[in-house]
Amino acid sequence: MSPSRGSAAPRTPPESARLGTEIRLAVEQVSYAYSANPTQAPLFTLEATSFQARPGEIVAILGPNASGKSTLLQLIAGVLAPLSGRVLLNGSVIHSLSPRARAQRIAMVQQESRLLFPARVWQFVLQGRHAHGGSLRFESRDDIVIAQNALLQVGAAELRDRWMDQLSGGEKQRVVLARALAQRPLLLLLDEPTLHLDIGSQVGLLDALRRLCAHHHYTVIVVTHELNLAAEYADQILLMHSGRCLRVGPPAAIYKRELLEQVFQVPLKVEMRGHGRPRVTILSDS
Numbered sequence: 001m002s003p004s005r006g007s008a009a010p011r012t013p014p015e016s017a018r019l020g021t022e023i024r025l026a027v028e029q030v031s032y033a034y035s036a037n038p039t040q041a042p043l044f045t046l047e048a049t050s051f052q053a054r055p056g057e058i059v060a061i062l063g064p065n066a067s068g069k070s071t072l073l074q075l076i077a078g079v080l081a082p083l084s085g086r087v088l089l090n091g092s093v094i095h096s097l098s099p100r101a102r103a104q105r106i107a108m109v110q111q112e113s114r115l116l117f118p119a120r121v122w123q124f125v126l127q128g129r130h131a132h133g134g135s136l137r138f139e140s141r142d143d144i145v146i147a148q149n150a151l152l153q154v155g156a157a158e159l160r161d162r163w164m165d166q167l168s169g170g171e172k173q174r175v176v177l178a179r180a181l182a183q184r185p186l187l188l189l190l191d192e193p194t195l196h197l198d199i200g201s202q203v204g205l206l207d208a209l210r211r212l213c214a215h216h217h218y219t220v221i222v223v224t225h226e227l228n229l230a231a232e233y234a235d236q237i238l239l240m241h242s243g244r245c246l247r248v249g250p251p252a253a254i255y256k257r258e259l260l261e262q263v264f265q266v267p268l269k270v271e272m273r274g275h276g277r278p279r280v281t282i283l284s285d286s
Contacts, residue, residue, distance in 0.1 A: 170201025
């Protein structure tokens, strides 16, 4: 559970507030089940889950291990087909789209981005343009401009000639985010993007996400364990526990001590700060 920032800078309203009530992502009664054998009971079940997200919003999927966070993210990405329900992106059913069409609309940032071969930052970010090219992959002038802008958007332009395996954890995550932005997606999905990062790099990455949402209308879904970071940056919280979505709403409505203690199984204190966002502290037994 990351510490919260000492004093939050004033935040502009999310871009969605200026764009009206347009729904970009609609998750409608989506469920899933993992089973080692079709004749046996499922090993894990994600119960029917619904929520909506608008352009400019950050939605944090929050919960302990094995609560269904990553399964839900894969359903939203279209990697898994739901057992029931559907996921709509601008009115299109995601899992029915071709992989190429999904890659043109959705970008995923995984916990770990493995390098299959040595690459410089510039080459790595240009890979984000592959879904938009022909069968013979040569970068166009537009591809180069888009990749340059992606690096600028995450504050990593000075890294373009560095080798990927020589970057720090925070630098690498910014470059991975730049590659995702080079896809020109409508929807950004991030699975534990702050894992293994120090607090300064965590805040820097999430500050960049907030700016991108405000200025470029991305819709961002973030899977995380980090209660205070989610409270600070998310417009909506989706609280998961044992394959169930317990609550959906703004952080102030979700961060109730009894509910969070039920989910995370530790004694907590929840305080509301002056800017209307909660802060959570783990209480010691001693």
